[in-house]
Structures are given as C-alpha cells and as structure tokens.
Amino acid sequence: MDKQNRKAWLYLLPAILFLGVFMIYPLADVLIYSVEENFRSASQTYTGVGLENFSVVLRSPDFLQAVKNTFILVIITVPVSTGIALLISLGLSSIQPLRKLYQTIYFLPYVTNTLAVGLVFMLIFQYDQDGGAGLFAMLLQALGMQPVDFIQGPYWAKITVTCLYTVWVVMPFKILILTSALASVPQSYYNAAKIDGTSKWRTFTRITLPSIAPMIFYLIITGFIGAFKAYSDEVALFGVNLNEAGMNTMVGFIYDKLYSDGGGYPSYASAAALILFAIVLTITVINLMVSKKTVNS
Amino acid sequence: MAFFSTYYECEGCDAMKVVLQNLTKIFPNRTKKMPDVIAVNNFNFEIPDGQLIGLLGPSGCGKSTALNLICGLEKPSSGKIFFGEEDVTELPPENRGVGLVFQNYALYPHMTVRQNIMFPLQNFKGKDKLPKAEMEKRVEEAARLVQIERLMDRKPSQMSGGQQQRVAIARALVKMPRVLLLDEPLSNLDARLRLQTREEIRRIQRNTGITTIFVTHDQEEAMSISDLIVVMKEGVIQQIDQPQRVYDDPKNLFVAKFLGTPPINVFEGTVRNETLYLGQDGVLRVPGVGDRDVWVGVRPEGFVPQEAGPLCCELKALEVMGRDTSVVLGNPAAVSDPLRAIISAEHAAAPGDKEMRFALKPNKVFLFDKETEERIRVRAE
Numbered sequence A: 001m002d003k004q005n006r007k008a009w010l011y012l013l014p015a016i017l018f019l020g021v022f023m024i025y026p027l028a029d030v031l032i033y034s035v036e037e038n039f040r041s042a043s044q045t046y047t048g049v050g051l052e053n054f055s056v057v058l059r060s061p062d063f064l065q066a067v068k069n070t071f072i073l074v075i076i077t078v079p080v081s082t083g084i085a086l087l088i089s090l091g092l093s094s095i096q097p098l099r100k101l102y103q104t105i106y107f108l109p110y111v112t113n114t115l116a117v118g119l120v121f122m123l124i125f126q127y128d129q130d131g132g133a134g135l136f137a138m139l140l141q142a143l144g145m146q147p148v149d150f151i152q153g154p155y156w157a158k159i160t161v162t163c164l165y166t167v168w169v170v171m172p173f174k175i176l177i178l179t180s181a182l183a184s185v186p187q188s189y190y191n192a193a194k195i196d197g198t199s200k201w202r203t204f205t206r207i208t209l210p211s212i213a214p215m216i217f218y219l220i221i222t223g224f225i226g227a228f229k230a231y232s233d234e235v236a237l238f239g240v241n242l243n244e245a246g247m248n249t250m251v252g253f254i255y256d257k258l259y260s261d262g263g264g265y266p267s268y269a270s271a272a273a274l275i276l277f278a279i280v281l282t283i284t285v286i287n288l289m290v291s292k293k294t295v296n297s
Numbered sequence B: 001m002a003f004f005s006t007y008y009e010c011e012g013c014d015a016m017k018v019v020l021q022n023l024t025k026i027f028p029n030r031t032k033k034m035p036d037v038i039a040v041n042n043f044n045f046e047i048p049d050g051q052l053i054g055l056l057g058p059s060g061c062g063k064s065t066a067l068n069l070i071c072g073l074e075k076p077s078s079g080k081i082f083f084g085e086e087d088v089t090e091l092p093p094e095n096r097g098v099g100l101v102f103q104n105y106a107l108y109p110h111m112t113v114r115q116n117i118m119f120p121l122q123n124f125k126g127k128d129k130l131p132k133a134e135m136e137k138r139v140e141e142a143a144r145l146v147q148i149e150r151l152m153d154r155k156p157s158q159m160s161g162g163q164q165q166r167v168a169i170a171r172a173l174v175k176m177p178r179v180l181l182l183d184e185p186l187s188n189l190d191a192r193l194r195l196q197t198r199e200e201i202r203r204i205q206r207n208t209g210i211t212t213i214f215v216t217h218d219q220e221e222a223m224s225i226s227d228l229i230v231v232m233k234e235g236v237i238q239q240i241d242q243p244q245r246v247y248d249d250p251k252n253l254f255v256a257k258f259l260g261t262p263p264i265n266v267f268e269g270t271v272r273n274e275t276l277y278l279g280q281d282g283v284l285r286v287p288g289v290g291d292r293d294v295w296v297g298v299r300p301e302g303f304v305p306q307e308a309g310p311l312c313c314e315l316k317a318l319e320v321m322g323r324d325t326s327v328v329l330g331n332p333a334a335v336s337d338p339l340r341a342i343i344s345a346e347h348a349a350a351p352g353d354k355e356m357r358f359a360l361k362p363n364k365v366f367l368f369d370k371e372t373e374e375r376i377r378v379r380a381e
Helices: A001-033 A051-061 A061-094 A099-111 A116-127 A134-140 A155-183 A185-194 A200-228 A233-240 A252-260 A266-296 B004-012 B063-071 B111-120 B132-144 B159-174 B193-206 B219-225 B242-250 B254-257
Strands: B018-027 B036-046 B052-056 B076-084 B100-101 B179-183 B211-216 B228-233 B236-241 B264-274 B277-280 B279-286 B292-298 B303-305 B311-321 B325-328 B341-345 B355-361 B366-367
Touching: A001 A051, A001 A266, A051 A061, A051 A266, A061 A099, A061 A155, A061 A200, A061 A252, A099 A155, A116 A155, A116 A233, A134 B254, A155 A200, A155 B076, A155 B159, A185 A200, A185 B036, A185 B100, A185 B242, A200 A266, A252 A266, B036 B236, B052 B063, B052 B193, B052 B219, B052 B279, B063 B100, B063 B179, B063 B311, B100 B159, B111 B132, B111 B159, B111 B303, B132 B159, B132 B193, B159 B193, B159 B219, B179 B193, B193 B211, B219 B236, B228 B242, B228 B254, B236 B242, B236 B254, B254 B366, B264 B341, B277 B292, B303 B341, B325 B366
Parallel strands: B052 B211, B052 B228, B100 B179, B179 B211
Antiparallel strands: B018 B036, B018 B076, B228 B236, B264 B277, B264 B292, B277 B279, B292 B366, B303 B355, B311 B325, B311 B355, B325 B341
C-alpha cells in the first residue's frame, strides 16, 4: 500500500511541480503582494500588512477609467458580437452554394494577427488635419459630414472604434461554434415542425434556440471573460500609452503597474488583479446560474 | 378511446382514402457520370380509407421517399397525390393534414411530454386557433389513447424508446390528421418492445380509424399488422395485396424471396412434358407450362417427408424448435444454400440418416421465368 502511494506521488510529481511553480506559487504570491503595504521592489521591504493597496487602486483615476472602459467594452461587445454571430450563422446554414467560401471568409479574422488588424483599423478610422484621412473619414466627407478622428479624437469615438474592433475580432470563433451547433440540430426536428405547420419564427424560438442554448451560454461566458481580459486590442489601436489615451483596460492597468514607466508596483498590480478576478468570478457565477435555469426549462 | 374516435367523425376530418397517380420522384445526380436516381417510379395505387398499409422493401428502395412525397416534405417530379377527392400534390405539408412519426421519434428534447404533444396544436392560427382548455383536453385524449397519461411531465430523455415512440404517435395524432404516416416506427426498439408496439400501433389505428401508411424493411412487421402490403424494389412497386395473398401468391421472384421466415428455397429447374425437374428428380406435375428452364421457389413448409418422395436431399442438420423441426438440406439443383424445410416434429428423420426424401406441396411451389423472374402460372388441375 505504502509502495503504491509512493508510486502514485512519483507519477504525479511532474504535474505537481509544474502547477506548483507556474500556478500555485504565483497565485499565492499575488495574494501576498496585494496585502503588503508600501512594498519596494528594490529593497524587497514593506511596512505593514493590510488592505491599503486595494484602497489606493480603487481611488486611482486611471484604474477607475480602466474599469469604466472595460465594462463598456464587455456590456456592448458580448451581446452584440454573439447576436451578430448568431444571425450570420443562421444565414450561413441556410445557404447551400458558396457556403464553404463564406465560412472561410468569416473565419479569416481568427487567424489574422491582432496587431495587423489593429493597424488596419487605425488606418481606416484615423483622421488628422495633416491630411491623414482614413477610409471612414473619407466616406463621411463624401456624405457631407464632419469627420472625427476615431483614434485620437473624443472618448466616444475611441470607445466606438474599440467596440467595433473587438466585435470584429471575436466574431469568427463564435460563428464557428454556432454554425456547428446549428448543424447538429437534427433535421427531423425541423421536418416534424414543418409537418405541424410551425411558423419560421416559432421554429426558431421554440426549437432552434433551445437546441443551441448551451452553446450560446458557453459563448456568452467565454465572451465575458475574454472581454474583461482585453488589453492587446487596445494597444494595437492606440499604442502602449493607454492611460494618456484614456483607453486603458483593467488588464492594461495591471500591466502598467508592473512594467511601464510608472511601473514597479507589484502590490498595486496584485490588488487590481484580485479585484478583476472578483468581478469575473461574480459575473461568471451569475451567468452559470442564469444558464442553468434557462437551459433546463 | 371511443370518445376519441367519435371526435374524429364529428370534426369532419375522419379517414381519407389516399390515391397516388403516376407518382415519380427523380433525384438528379451531382456528377455527370452517374445516372439519376429514380427513387419512386410511376406509383399508381389507391389506399382505401381507414386501412393500415405497410410499405415494404429493402433499404434504399425508395419507401421513405414515397412517404415524404405523401406528407409533402418532398415534391414529386411528376404525378399526383389525392387525399379523398382533394388534389394535395401542390399543398405544403402543414395544409395536408398529415401526422408523421419519425424513425428516431424527433421529440423535442427540451420540452416535456405534454409540451411535445401540445406543440402542433399551438401552431393553429386564426379561426383554427383553439382555446387553452380545448388544447388540454385534446392532449389528454391523445395521451390516453397511447397510454402515457402518467408520463406527461417527463422529458423524452427520461423515457424508454417504446414510451418515446408512443409520445411521437400521440403528437402525430393530436391534431387529428387525415392520414397518419409512420417511418420505420419500430426499428429503434428492441425485439420484445417491437412486438408489443406493433400491436399497439394496430390497436391505435383500429380505434381511430385513420388511414395509416407505415414504412418498414421488416417483412414480418408488415405482414403482422397491415391490411395491405405494398412491396417495393428500386423505386418500383412489385406487388400490392393482402399480406397472406402476397405470401401465397407472389408475383415475382423478388417478392417470393423477400417475404417469409425462413426465406423461400430457390432451385434451378427444368420443365419437360409438363413435369418440373430439379436435377434428375421429376418432382411435380406443372400443367400448362411449356418446356423451359425456370427458377423454382419452394416455401419451407412446402416439403412433405415421404419414404418414396421424388425429391432427394442431403440431410445436413436438424434444428428442433419444439412444435416444428427445421431441417437443413442440401441439393445440387439448389441456388439458396442452405435449404431449409419446416416439418412437424413427429416426421423428423432419425439422427443417423444421411438423406431424406420429400414430396412437394403444389401450392407452395412457385415457378419464375429465368430472365424476367416473373411468375409462371401453373394451370390448376
């Protein structure tokens, strides 16, 4: 028995080591950092233990701006991208000719580099007085409207373009999941509905939607988590100094506290990371509760 | 249940005869090299109202396509379909008044039994719309008819295959269809449930009196519950008749081979001077048949053991089945291998015997043309 046990531990050792070094230790470290007050990286000293870091982070205007940006991003992009993806998937599964071609086209953003996409978006939406008018600005001008610089202009313009960008980037994966979910609904359900004279709308709401509901909830939950973790997209659009652009996200704030010019504050970063974790956890739990209720009924 | 059937009459949507006229369905083939597939080839038949019809044939013979044409899920390439006097060829499925039971039941998994059965009723619009109480009543009746009243709040996944099948039938019946269609209704059930459910289908059909068409590849199933059997092969109707008549009087070799368990025994034979020869044995007088080579089909029960019988067979094995004995035989003229004869147990041979001699019952022996495989009639003596 004892030998057996030792053997088991031996087999588990690589995994435990790996998880311990790269998962458990950092997690514990984040917790510890977050409560060490006035921690100095250089001397590795701190003055006390408490929740001071959290209150500093929560009062920081940069962090509040980042929270606001992140929430706007989450609340707009998750439903919009899921909804549009559903519409496109429905369209894709109802056409026969060229379906494969369209599926490939819709999947392209998924395999395209984020920074490259960001650059293209920047070129499309930028507009400055020196004549650097992007495609969108030219379109507005052609329609006789006053163009706005979506990259360096007012806040609403910047957040709009961020949302657009995010929706565009996350869409392919959702379309992929939803088209396969739709394809897995047995044709006999639709035949049965047709024989019974079920209207298109009722077929959709009573048969199609409930059949693919688990997949939709999966997309919503992963969508929320993904949007809360947004950072690289903003960098691609607005450059590394996101605080100056007012477009920072929570993950961006954490990164800045660690590494950027004002960096070297692992305590603040850890506190912010824990706050982000708490938010994501809460939202995910709510999501799961709602989905359980809806999918089962 | 009786209430349910009177209900049909008073609603004025009682059973209908179904007429198929020159019905043809061709599936064009994608590639140029392959010919088009004629799934249903020039169907002409009339199903009398209130009868249970078995559409029987091997896989891929077009029987499901025929069913889809009748319910309207497929459009015919040509030909017409009538329910009663009404031409329904161009009508969409929902306006035909058909109920369809699918092979895999197609119950909506997220709805309870009650919701599943009620679903078709909730589709009614405008003046056909039913008050809630009426819907509830109809659902209850349909459930009672198939005896699932106690399972109304279950989900399909919490039920056995047989129970799901009943729910599917109830869902098809609840809107009081003019014609009930069942696509391989028993093939997903285990052997015991299959027996039970086919009796059930028969009972429900009798009680409601709805013209019912069901598709199957299982000849026993079709024989046991149908009023009429339609035997199909490669899109062409081979024979339409009452089950016993199809068995006793097959029109061609295919029908003879397709019906019956154990299957019919096929020999190569020759007719000379109105006598049928299997190999060298002159086994039967066949008046009215000219000299020619023929296929000979002998039903297993057509063998009569006789000391001096004209047909000599090698005795390979005896399979005791209690009441009867199945005798496994060999004969040089036989095409089917092994031959199988069913004889009553008391006539069974002694275990040591190497050979057995038989006479053949004339009404269990069928002759078929060597080329066309059509039946050659023997004049009654």
